Amino acid sequence: METLHKILNYIKEKELYPEMKTVCTAPSAVVEIEKKKMHMFCTNNYLNLATHPKVIEASVLATKKYGTGAGGSRLISGTNQMHVALEKEISILKGREDTLVFSSGYLANIGAISAIANPLLGVAREISKEFMRSLDNETIVFSDELNHASIIDACKIAKVPCIQYNHTDMSDLKKKLLYYKTKRKIIVTDGVFSMDGDIAPLPDIVELAKEFHSLTIVDDAHGTGILGENGGGTAEYFNLKGEIDLEVGTLNKVFGGVGGFVSGNKEICELLRVTSRPYIFSAAMPPGNAAGLVEAVKIVKDEPALRIKLFENIDYFQKILNKNQLSETVSSTPIIPIIIGDENLTVKLSNQLFEKGFFVPAIRWPAVPKGEARFRVTLMTDHTKDQMDAFVETLNTLCINENVLVK
Numbered sequence: 414m415e416t417l418h419k420i421l422n423y424i425k426e427k428e429l430y431p432e433m434k435t436v437c438t439a440p441s442a443v444v445e446i447e448k449k450k451m452h453m454f455c456t457n458n459y460l461n462l463a464t465h466p467k468v469i470e471a472s473v474l475a476t477k478k479y480g481t482g483a484g485g486s487r488l489i490s491g492t493n494q495m496h497v498a499l500e501k502e503i504s505i506l507k508g509r510e511d512t513l514v515f516s517s518g519y520l521a522n523i524g525a526i527s528a529i530a531n532p533l534l535g536v537a538r539e540i541s542k543e544f545m546r547s548l549d550n551e552t553i554v555f556s557d558e559l560n561h562a563s564i565i566d567a568c569k570i571a572k573v574p575c576i577q578y579n580h581t582d583m584s585d586l587k588k589k590l591l592y593y594k595t596k597r598k599i600i601v602t603d604g605v606f607s608m609d610g611d612i613a614p615l616p617d618i619v620e621l622a623k624e625f626h627s628l629t630i631v632d633d634a635h636g637t638g639i640l641g642e643n644g645g646g647t648a649e650y651f652n653l654k655g656e657i658d659l660e661v662g663t664l665n666k667v668f669g670g671v672g673g674f675v676s677g678n679k680e681i682c683e684l685l686r687v688t689s690r691p692y693i694f695s696a697a698m699p700p701g702n703a704a705g706l707v708e709a710v711k712i713v714k715d716e717p718a719l720r721i722k723l724f725e726n727i728d729y730f731q732k733i734l735n736k737n738q739l740s741e742t743v744s745s746t747p748i749i750p751i752i753i754g755d756e757n758l759t760v761k762l763s764n765q766l767f768e769k770g771f772f773v774p775a776i777r778w779p780a781v782p783k784g785e786a787r788f789r790v791t792l793m794t795d796h797t798k799d800q801m802d803a804f805v806e807t808l809n810t811l812c813i814n815e816n817v818l819v820k
C-alpha cells in the first residue's frame with residue numbers, strides 16, 4: 414500500500430492528476446456543468462446521434478422489450494437479435510462480408526489484434542504440438558507510433574514483438590518490413606489519429622502490405638461514419654473498400670452508443686468468434702444499446718446532411734483558427750488539435766476558457782507526448798458559427814494575454 418500511496422502523491426504533486434468535470438445534460442454543443450451553461454468542444458458525439466430522436470426511441474423500445482442487460486456472453490446465452498442486426502448493418506456500411514460486435518472499441522482492438530497476431534493464444538491447449546509446428550513462424554506487428562493505447566495493449570497481450578514505425582512515415586515502415594522480411598507480418602494503424610486528427614496513408618500501407626505479404630488492421634474509431642462518400646470510413650475515403658484485412662471501430666463516438674466492432678471477410682470473422690477472448694469471455698452489450706446503434710448506423714447512410722453540415726463546420730472553424738494564427742495545420746476531420754506545448758500553461762488556459770463558458774479540457778501526457786499538451790477540439794454537426802466564433806475569439810485573447818505562441 415505504501416508504494417501505491419507514494420505513486421499517487423507523486424502524480425498529484427506534479428499536478429498530473431486530471432480534474433474530471435461532471436456533465437449534467439446530454440453530450441450536445443451546449444451542456445450544463447456545475448449549474449452553468451457551457452459550450453462544449455470536446456465530445457466525440459460528432460453527428461449528434463446520441464441525442465437523435467430515432468436512436469433514442471429505438472433504444473428505449475428495445476430496452477422495454479428485452480430488458481437492461483443481455484444476460485450472458487455471446488457464445489452462451491447473450492446473443493440477441495439486436496446484436497445480429499447490428500453486425501449486419503455495420504457489414505453493409507463497411508462493405509464487408511461479416512462483423513463481430515464487442516462491448517467497447519478498446520476490447521475490439523484487444524480481441525482482434527491479439528487473436529490475429531497470436532491465434533494460438535485462445536486454443537493453445539486444444540491442439541497438438543505437431544500441428545503447432547506446422548504453422549507459420551513468429552509474427553511481428555508493425556504499429557504507427559501514434560496508434561491508440563488499445564493497440565499497444567493488444568500487442569502486449571498477444572505476446573508478439575511490436576515494432577513501432579515513425580508516425581505515417583512510409584519509408585521507415587518499409588525499412589522495418591524489409592528487415593523482418595521472413596517473418597509473418599501485420600501492419601496496424603489508426604485510420605484517423607485520435608489526438609491529431611490526421612488520416613493514415615492507407616494507399617501506401619496497402620501497397621507495402623502487398624509487397625511484403627503482410628496482413629493489415631485499421632482502427633477506424635474516428636473515421637467510420639464520417640469519412641468516405643457513404644460514411645464507410647477511411648478505407649472508403651481512399652477507394653480501398655474491402656482491401657484492408659480487418660477494420661476495427663468503436664460505437665461510442667460517431668454512433669452515440671457504447672461498443673466496438675471488427676469487420677472483415679467471412680473466414681477471418683469465423684475464426685475470431687472462437688479465438689477472440691473479449692468476445693468469448695465478456696458479456697454481450699445490452700440489446701437496447703444495440704438497437705439504438707442499428708438505428709444510428711442506418712442514419713449515417715440515410716441522412717448525409719448531418720455529415721455535410723459537420724464538414725461545413727470543420728471548414729469554417731479551420732478558417733477562423735488559421736486567420737487568428739491558432740493553427741498552422743489543416744485538419745480534414747472533426748478532430749482539430751491546438752498545440753500549446755507546456756502542460757501547466759495548457760491547464761491554465763483550459764481553466765480560463767471554462768470560466769468564460771467553454772468546456773475543452775487540457776490533453777496532456779500520457780495521452781500525448783510530454784511537451785505536446787494541447788486542446789483537442791472536436792466539432793459537431795450542431796455547433797453554430799456564433800459558438801465557433803466566440804470560442805476562437807476567446808482563446809485568441811487568452812493566448813495573447815499569456816504570450817502563447819501556438820505550435
Ligand SMILES: Cc1ncc(COP(=O)(O)O)c(C=O)c1O
Pocket residue numbers: 517518519520522561563603607632634635663664665672673
Ligand atoms: C483510435 C481509438 N481506438 C479505440 C478506442 C477505444 O474505443 P472505446 O472508447 O469504445 O473503448 C478509442 C477511444 O478513445 C480511439 O480513439
